[in-house]
Amino acid sequence: MKEIDELNERMGSNEEIVDSLIKKIDELEKREVRGTDYSLHFEALKKIFEVFMVRYNNESMSLFEAVSKLNIEYPAEQIQKTLTELKTILDAIKKELPIKVKHQLDIKTRVWVISLIVIAVSFVLNGYLWTENTRLQTVDIKYRLLNLLGSNDIKLADSVYSSNPDETAKMVEKSEAHQVKLSKKSKRRRKEQE
Numbered sequence: 001m002k003e004i005d006e007l008n009e010r011m012g013s014n015e016e017i018v019d020s021l022i023k024k025i026d027e028l029e030k031r032e033v034r035g036t037d038y039s040l041h042f043e044a045l046k047k048i049f050e051v052f053m054v055r056y057n058n059e060s061m062s063l064f065e066a067v068s069k070l071n072i073e074y075p076a077e078q079i080q081k082t083l084t085e086l087k088t089i090l091d092a093i094k095k096e097l098p099i100k101v102k103h104q105l106d107i108k109t110r111v112w113v114i115s116l117i118v119i120a121v122s123f124v125l126n127g128y129l130w131t132e133n134t135r136l137q138t139v140d141i142k143y144r145l146l147n148l149l150g151s152n153d154i155k156l157a158d159s160v161y162s163s164n165p166d167e168t169a170k171m172v173e174k175s176e177a178h179q180v181k182l183s184k185k186s187k188r189r190r191k192e193q194e
Contacts, residue, residue, distance in 0.1 A: 161168045
């Protein structure tokens with residue numbers, strides 16, 4: 001009997017488990033999860049897509065008609081003829097409507113152009129005067145150095161130049177040319193002797 005009691009007890013506990021499962025299932029059925037209804041959104045998208053397709057079809061049909069109207073095999077001669085006709089028309093229009101172009105600088109532009117020219121001339125003159133001044137400073141230092149050495153020839157050259165600068169310049173050029181000729185002759189003689 002003991003075994004029957006144990007079996008009854010087990011059956012009772014099983015019944016309790018079944019009862020608790022039934023209760024939980026009932027609770028779950030009450031809690032039933034319901035998904036969001038997107039049917040309105042899908043309807044709106046469907047209408048938008050239908051409108052788009054109608055518009056797309058209309059545009060593609062008009063494009064197709066425009067392309068079909070093009071004559072790709074249009075002869076080049078006819079195109080050339082049309083161009084020559086247009087040129088004659090344009091030439092006639094030019095003759096009827098002469099155009100005169102007048103270039104004129106306003107006062108502000110003139111001031112700028114003149115000032116740029118003055119600045120450019122100033123820069124060029126400045127550069128020239130700077131190089132000339134440098135050359136004169138070099139000559140001055142050389143002259144003063146030779147004068148300090150006390151050469152009598154320098155004093156003689158200075159007095160000759162002071163008396164007549166133009167004649168002195170001509171005389172110096174002639175003397176230099178003569179010295180160049182003499183140096184060439186001496187070089188030739190040396191080569192001949194060798």
